[in-house]
Amino acid sequence: MSKYVAALDLGTTGTRCIIFDLKGKEIGRDYKEWQSFYPSPVMVEQDANAWWD
Numbered sequence: 001m002s003k004y005v006a007a008l009d010l011g012t013t014g015t016r017c018i019i020f021d022l023k024g025k026e027i028g029r030d031y032k033e034w035q036s037f038y039p040s041p042v043m044v045e046q047d048a049n050a051w052w053d
Contacts, residue, residue, distance in 0.1 A: 002021065003021075003022055004019050004020065004021055004022070004027060005019070005020045005021075005022070006018070006019055006020075007019075007020065012036075012044070013033060013034060013036065014031055014032055014033040014034055015031070015032050015034070015051075016029065016030070016031045017029065017030055017031075034046050034047075034050065034051070035047070035050070
């Protein structure tokens with residue numbers, strides 16, 4: 001079985017995941033952007049339930 005490392009970037013507007021082998025070679029990547037809601041000019045919200053879909 002091969003071993004891999006997952007690097008996660010959990011940002012405000014989206015989440016990125018990159019998979020590397022143990023030599024540092026990138027195996028794959030993906031990015032999911034989150035919809036943001038602006039209830040007021042100084043607030044930003046997201047639907048946390050969407051993160052699990």
